[in-house]
Amino acid sequence: MNLVRHVLGRIASAVFLAVVVSFFALPMLWLASAPFDAHPSVTASLPEFTLKNFRAILDNPYALGSIGNSVVQAGGAAVLVVVLAALAAYALSRVRVPGRDALLYVLLLLSSVVTGTAAMVPIFELASRLDLIDTHLGVVLTVSGGLLPAAIFILKDFMDATPTSYEESARVFGASPLQILRHIVVPLVRPGLATIAVWAVANVWSGFLLQYILLRDPDKSPGSVVLYTLYTEGGQPNLSLISTFSLLYSLPVVLMYLFVSSRYGFRFHGGIKR
Amino acid sequence: MDTDAAGLGRGRAVAFTLPALVLIGVFLIFPAIWTIYLGLTDYRLTGLAAADPRLVGADNYTAALGDGRFRNSLWLTVQFVLGSAIIGQAGLGFALAWTMRDRRGPLRKVVEALVLLSWILPGSVVAFLWIALLDRDGGTLNTLLGTPGAAWLLDHPMLSIIVFNVWRGTAFSMMLYSAALENVPPSHLETARLAGASTFQQLRDVVLPRIKGHVLTNVLLTSLWTFNDFTPFLLTAGGPEGRSEILSVYIYNVALRDGQLGAGAAVSFLVLLINLVFALAYLRLLRDRREVPG
Numbered sequence: 001m002n003l004v005r006h007v008l009g010r011i012a013s014a015v016f017l018a019v020v021v022s023f024f025a026l027p028m029l030w031l032a033s034a035p036f037d038a039h040p041s042v043t044a045s046l047p048e049f050t051l052k053n054f055r056a057i058l059d060n061p062y063a064l065g066s067i068g069n070s071v072v073q074a075g076g077a078a079v080l081v082v083v084l085a086a087l088a089a090y091a092l093s094r095v096r097v098p099g100r101d102a103l104l105y106v107l108l109l110l111s112s113v114v115t116g117t118a119a120m121v122p123i124f125e126l127a128s129r130l131d132l133i134d135t136h137l138g139v140v141l142t143v144s145g146g147l148l149p150a151a152i153f154i155l156k157d158f159m160d161a162t163p164t165s166y167e168e169s170a171r172v173f174g175a176s177p178l179q180i181l182r183h184i185v186v187p188l189v190r191p192g193l194a195t196i197a198v199w200a201v202a203n204v205w206s207g208f209l210l211q212y213i214l215l216r217d218p219d220k221s222p223g224s225v226v227l228y229t230l231y232t233e234g235g236q237p238n239l240s241l242i243s244t245f246s247l248l249y250s251l252p253v254v255l256m257y258l259f260v261s262s263r264y265g266f267r268f269h270g271g272i273k274r
Numbered sequence: 275m276d277t278d279a280a281g282l283g284r285g286r287a288v289a290f291t292l293p294a295l296v297l298i299g300v301f302l303i304f305p306a307i308w309t310i311y312l313g314l315t316d317y318r319l320t321g322l323a324a325a326d327p328r329l330v331g332a333d334n335y336t337a338a339l340g341d342g343r344f345r346n347s348l349w350l351t352v353q354f355v356l357g358s359a360i361i362g363q364a365g366l367g368f369a370l371a372w373t374m375r376d377r378r379g380p381l382r383k384v385v386e387a388l389v390l391l392s393w394i395l396p397g398s399v400v401a402f403l404w405i406a407l408l409d410r411d412g413g414t415l416n417t418l419l420g421t422p423g424a425a426w427l428l429d430h431p432m433l434s435i436i437v438f439n440v441w442r443g444t445a446f447s448m449m450l451y452s453a454a455l456e457n458v459p460p461s462h463l464e465t466a467r468l469a470g471a472s473t474f475q476q477l478r479d480v481v482l483p484r485i486k487g488h489v490l491t492n493v494l495l496t497s498l499w500t501f502n503d504f505t506p507f508l509l510t511a512g513g514p515e516g517r518s519e520i521l522s523v524y525i526y527n528v529a530l531r532d533g534q535l536g537a538g539a540a541v542s543f544l545v546l547l548i549n550l551v552f553a554l555a556y557l558r559l560l561r562d563r564r565e566v567p568g
Binding site for chain 1: 284286291293304312369384388392399400401403404498556
């Protein structure tokens with residue numbers, strides 16, 4: 001009786017895993033094969049190998065440019081968030097400011113409450129008034145404002161955990177606070193800074209809503225938005241073009257995760273995205 | 275740690291913190307406050323120049339509550355959160371973690387890699403993949419299921435975006451539960467099994483009491499994220515005929531596509547309040563768990 005139950009259990013779990021693996025694998029197999037297929041119907045059929053889809057992407061006026069836009073916006077947000085969060089986290093870690101913990105708590109609460117969905121109207125309004133519509137700066141500032149509270153919170157944890165004795169010696173030798181931060185604290189908390197940078201880049205890279213409402217000009221739009229316009233234009237989607245672009249657009253974030261996790265050994269961080 | 279080893283002093287501490295606070299103030303706190311004001315006006319977008327807004331009190335709120343489209347949207351959002359965040363992501367995530375708990379080796383690596391990849395891929399890309407798979411004319415799903423000509427996105431828009439969101443978000447739950455299950459001693463499960471407890475009884479009596487906190491955290495976070503998710507817009511834009519117009523898409527369609535900024539802002543404020551409930555519950559949970567040892 002027990003043996004029967006055991007065998008049935010093993011079979012059930014094997015079937016379950018097989019179904020789940022196919023569920024997750026199917027879209028990825030398609031993503032990996034369609035760009036190299038001369039006739040990528042969405043039907044499951046043997047691909048006819050070609051590289052001409054990549055040629056077509058190079059010729060498309062918006063595709064490469066949009067990846068460049070994504071790089072500018074993601075890079076800008078990552079730099080801004082890392083620098084401002086590091087400064088703030090350092091100060092908050094080392095100096096007792098009244099109400100510090102309450103402040104951090106409220107900011108963190110706000111950052112998960114004020115989402116794109118809850119704030120798209122005022123953010124669009126604000127950007128129009130500040131002349132930030134159709135600018136990379138608008139995207140960078142808006143995204144950074146949303147990411148900073150959690151970034152400060154995480155970095156403060158890292159800074160709290162580092163010993164202050166080096167800073168004291170450096171101070172004795174006459175280093176300024178900024179020099180101490182740059183030459184002593186930053187190298188110590190580098191894994192934390194890398195986490196924040198990757199997290200910011202991943203957020204911008206896959207972000208759609210804010211970019212979609214702030215950028216109307218396809219010359220400024222990032223890959224996530226251009227991808228959408230590629231398949232909504234003119235009804236019949238060009239599957240070779242979109243699938244090839246999807247693959248190219250996905251590669252940088254996937255490589256970045258692999259690089260950072262091998263270099264700094266952080267596995268999967270709970271709230272690393274969103 | 276308040277040693278001030280670098281000799282910052284209060285003044286410099288404020289100067290270091292201020293740039294971040296200004297950015298947070300302008301792009302996070304101000305929009306939250308302004309959405310309250312905008313929701314009380316009849317603000318409309320005509321072309322690019324907005325007409326002068328007029329305060330209309332609670333009109334937008336009473337109009338929304340009396341509007342079938344808004345109530346439909348609210349109900350669809352409930353379906354979306356229950357179906358994709360709670361049953362889908364949390365449920366499937368737990369089932370996966372449970373099935374793989376004592377497996378090692380290549381299968382585990384394959385499953386983890388696949389699920390994580392689905393989490394890392396940009397939302398737009400995932401949306402496109404599902405549009406292609408669900409395609410009416412020879413989409414892979416129709417080929418596999420033997421349902422040629424089934425228009426999933428048109429005929430089952432909610433089911434489509436729910437499956438899409440499960441695919442995209444299960445990784446978080448799976449990793450959370452994998453870690454949680456490591457806190458359940460195998461010997462306790464073994465004892466329960468030898469005493470004749472069924473899998474269901476083991477789950478209810480041995481596992482659940484130990485991972486209750488994780489379950490709550492998981493359900494709160496995935497619900498909050500799903501509740502605010504806008505990517506379903508890429509699959510259906512809320513259609514056909516509003517049949518997948520969840521709140522995030524409703525706000526976009528009303529405020530930024532149709533130009534009724536005031537009406538959209540009012541609904542945004544409701545979203546803000548609901549988010550606040552989720553977030554307070556989550557922070558409360560974190561605090562409670564920190565006080566409980568182990």
